[in-house]
Amino acid sequence: MTQDMHRLIAGNKRRDRFFGWAGLAAMVFAVTILLLLLVTLGLEGGRRLSWEFLTSYPSRVPERAGILPACVGTVLVMLVTAVTSVPLGVAAAVYLEEYAPKSRVTAVIEINIANLAGVPSIVYGLMALGLFVYPLHLGHSILTAGLTLTLLCLPVVIIVAREAIRTVPSGIREAAYALGATKWQTIRDHVLPYSTGGILTGVIIALSRAVGETAPLITIGALSFIAFLPSPPVTATPPFLSVRWLFDPFAVLPMQMFNWISRPQEAFHLNAAGAGLVLMLVTLAMNGLAYYIRYRSRRRIRW
Amino acid sequence: MEFANRFHNVKATIGTPAALLLLALYLGWVVLASLQADGPAVITVDGSSTLFPITEAAVEEFQSSHRGRIRITVGISGTGGGFKKFCRGETDIQDASRPISLGEREACRRNGVVYHELPVAYDAMTIVVSRRNTWVDSITLQELKRIWEPSAQRTVLRWSQIRPAWPDVPLKLFGAGSDSGTFDYFTEVVVGRAKASRGDYTASEDDNTLVQGIARDTYALGYLPFGYYENNRQRLRAVPVDAGEGPCEPSRETVENGTYHPLSRPLLIYVNERSAARPEIRRFVESYLGAAGRLAGEVGFMPLPDDLYRLAAEHFRSGRLGTVFHAKAAGMSVIDLFRQDTTP
Numbered sequence A: 001m002t003q004d005m006h007r008l009i010a011g012n013k014r015r016d017r018f019f020g021w022a023g024l025a026a027m028v029f030a031v032t033i034l035l036l037l038l039v040t041l042g043l044e045g046g047r048r049l050s051w052e053f054l055t056s057y058p059s060r061v062p063e064r065a066g067i068l069p070a071c072v073g074t075v076l077v078m079l080v081t082a083v084t085s086v087p088l089g090v091a092a093a094v095y096l097e098e099y100a101p102k103s104r105v106t107a108v109i110e111i112n113i114a115n116l117a118g119v120p121s122i123v124y125g126l127m128a129l130g131l132f133v134y135p136l137h138l139g140h141s142i143l144t145a146g147l148t149l150t151l152l153c154l155p156v157v158i159i160v161a162r163e164a165i166r167t168v169p170s171g172i173r174e175a176a177y178a179l180g181a182t183k184w185q186t187i188r189d190h191v192l193p194y195s196t197g198g199i200l201t202g203v204i205i206a207l208s209r210a211v212g213e214t215a216p217l218i219t220i221g222a223l224s225f226i227a228f229l230p231s232p233p234v235t236a237t238p239p240f241l242s243v244r245w246l247f248d249p250f251a252v253l254p255m256q257m258f259n260w261i262s263r264p265q266e267a268f269h270l271n272a273a274g275a276g277l278v279l280m281l282v283t284l285a286m287n288g289l290a291y292y293i294r295y296r297s298r299r300r301i302r303w
Numbered sequence B: 001m002e003f004a005n006r007f008h009n010v011k012a013t014i015g016t017p018a019a020l021l022l023l024a025l026y027l028g029w030v031v032l033a034s035l036q037a038d039g040p041a042v043i044t045v046d047g048s049s050t051l052f053p054i055t056e057a058a059v060e061e062f063q064s065s066h067r068g069r070i071r072i073t074v075g076i077s078g079t080g081g082g083f084k085k086f087c088r089g090e091t092d093i094q095d096a097s098r099p100i101s102l103g104e105r106e107a108c109r110r111n112g113v114v115y116h117e118l119p120v121a122y123d124a125m126t127i128v129v130s131r132r133n134t135w136v137d138s139i140t141l142q143e144l145k146r147i148w149e150p151s152a153q154r155t156v157l158r159w160s161q162i163r164p165a166w167p168d169v170p171l172k173l174f175g176a177g178s179d180s181g182t183f184d185y186f187t188e189v190v191v192g193r194a195k196a197s198r199g200d201y202t203a204s205e206d207d208n209t210l211v212q213g214i215a216r217d218t219y220a221l222g223y224l225p226f227g228y229y230e231n232n233r234q235r236l237r238a239v240p241v242d243a244g245e246g247p248c249e250p251s252r253e254t255v256e257n258g259t260y261h262p263l264s265r266p267l268l269i270y271v272n273e274r275s276a277a278r279p280e281i282r283r284f285v286e287s288y289l290g291a292a293g294r295l296a297g298e299v300g301f302m303p304l305p306d307d308l309y310r311l312a313a314e315h316f317r318s319g320r321l322g323t324v325f326h327a328k329a330a331g332m333s334v335i336d337l338f339r340q341d342t343t344p
Helices: A002-046 A051-055 A068-099 A104-116 A121-133 A142-166 A170-178 A183-210 A215-219 A253-261 A266-300 B002-036 B052-066 B078-087 B102-110 B141-148 B181-190 B207-216 B226-230 B252-256 B279-298 B306-318 B334-339
Strands: B041-047 B070-074 B093-096 B115-130 B172-176 B202-204 B220-225 B236-238 B264-272
Touching (some): A002 A266, A051 A266, A068 A104, A068 A142, A068 A183, A068 A253, A068 A266, A104 A142, A121 A142, A121 A215, A142 A183, A253 A266, B041 B078, B052 B070, B052 B279, B078 B093, B078 B102, B115 B181, B115 B207, B115 B226, B115 B252, B141 B172, B141 B181, B172 B181, B172 B207, B202 B207, B207 B220, B207 B226, B220 B226, B264 B279, B279 B306, B306 B334
Parallel strands (some): B041 B093, B172 B202, B172 B220
Antiparallel strands (some): B093 B264, B115 B220, B115 B236, B115 B264
16 A cells, blocks of 8 residues: 555656656757857857947948948837837727627637737738838838838737736726726726736737848838938927938848848858847847836735 | 815816827927928839849948938849839839840830830859869750750759769759849740749749858759859859850959850849939939949959940930840840940
8 A cells, every 4th residue: 555655656756857857858958049049149240249330331341331220220110119009909908808898799809819919920011011001102111110010019919918907806996996986097097007017018028029020021111221310300490300200211120131141241141140139139128128027017016 | 275276176177188289289290390391312222132232332332422411222122023113113223133024114114114224234143063063064055954944844853864974963953033133034045035944943032042052962053143153162163154165164254255155144223214314313323333343343243344334324324215135135245235226
């Protein structure tokens, strides 16, 4: 009897150890590949990384070439994407979670949103080409690119925002209603503030994925050579602000990389590695920010 | 205290909407003003990725003297993709690694797009094998045709089938993807009809992929723009091509003196006539033609003879339109073609 039990326990422990080792192996495998990628990029691109590389225009001379327009383009496109996808995504999520009746229609909408999150990005590019570029006459502009990436981010933002809103205990809502608050007051003063951390994390993760997207931007006509910056947002004449840059042509980092990689000269491949390193650092910084926000919001809220 | 409270309420009920309204009005003004403001002039260039390095260099030189006032954008949609946009009138200048095709001329004519055709450099389509390949010392045009024609698909699969003296080992083919001008020109010259090619080979629009593939494979044979061979001499070997007058190796000399024939090809730019009326585009094209010889050499292509650049600039100034590549022009010497009369 006790022998059987001992054997059983020993067997279970063995399996337990085995799974531990298997998990460790999987983790080591994933991390090794990531490290290899980082190290090769770092070794190749690190040599090119300098202040001049970040602040120069592309050039036929690999040593003089830089990524300034691509960096600025990437930042502006992401800005447009963030400004449009956050309000749209959060509002849609709030509606679906708080207002929408639980009917078959909402179920269909929910399934569709989940499906949209898995659609290949090039499909969004084709759709944007057929919607923004020609019928709406937005051209091959920063605005078009930003809106295209918004399409890409929206499903993810909605799904994550809904998850975050769902984690707010319903006791909080009921307490607010008990005090006579309307639905909107409850959402504005309680639900949204408590779920901000989760929502922002999701938004930033969605954006950091969109930052490296090339396919949809190629289809809408992202350019590979630009030696100027978009129009300045501030002007000397009234009204002193300008959104002209929204309609300017642009280049983005992944496109610049792609262009350099396809050159015959080895030195351009180094530049591509440098641009890749910058892109990776941007993604890393964004993910770090997401992590920090989550940490902050968890510390702030106690219920 | 009570007053302050009441004041707060007033502000909340009247102040906020008023402030929002003002903000909305201001933003509306900003958007309207931005839409009306004239930005700096924009010149749009699109087309061949082969020609891209030369155009990039020309733009770089031109813009360093005009920074901020003139903006030039260069895309790489490929020669075919670029012509689609060019013939819709969407772009000002088209980079082409082959002359405009019949269908494209028709499309341009339908949309009322007329153009100047200007040669900017030569490229030599280079037949390459791996450095490990020891048996090939030259290849004839007929042999190339036998390898690449559509009927060779799934039948010509071994080196010994091309020339009995070569070893009985598999033949692995690498070439340009069907969207590139390189593909169009190669098939036209070698097979005799543009876009007629066997399909069972490793095709890539990215020539570096082809370089990697050919360099690693002893049994490989492929074609590349000269620049990609020149930068990978230690890994690739160029095969001299025999077009009936003995084997000829591609090099700057053989291309410039016309002996590397007919696989050398002109790289051209097409300028929309309506765009050419704009002074900044006129200046850009003239500076491009003036610097093209030097820049082509710098980025891995062969410059044209000087008098051809002079001839092209003359054509551009005198407003000569249309293409010189009519019927069976592929393989004819470019300078002869440009000396001939042109029809719009």
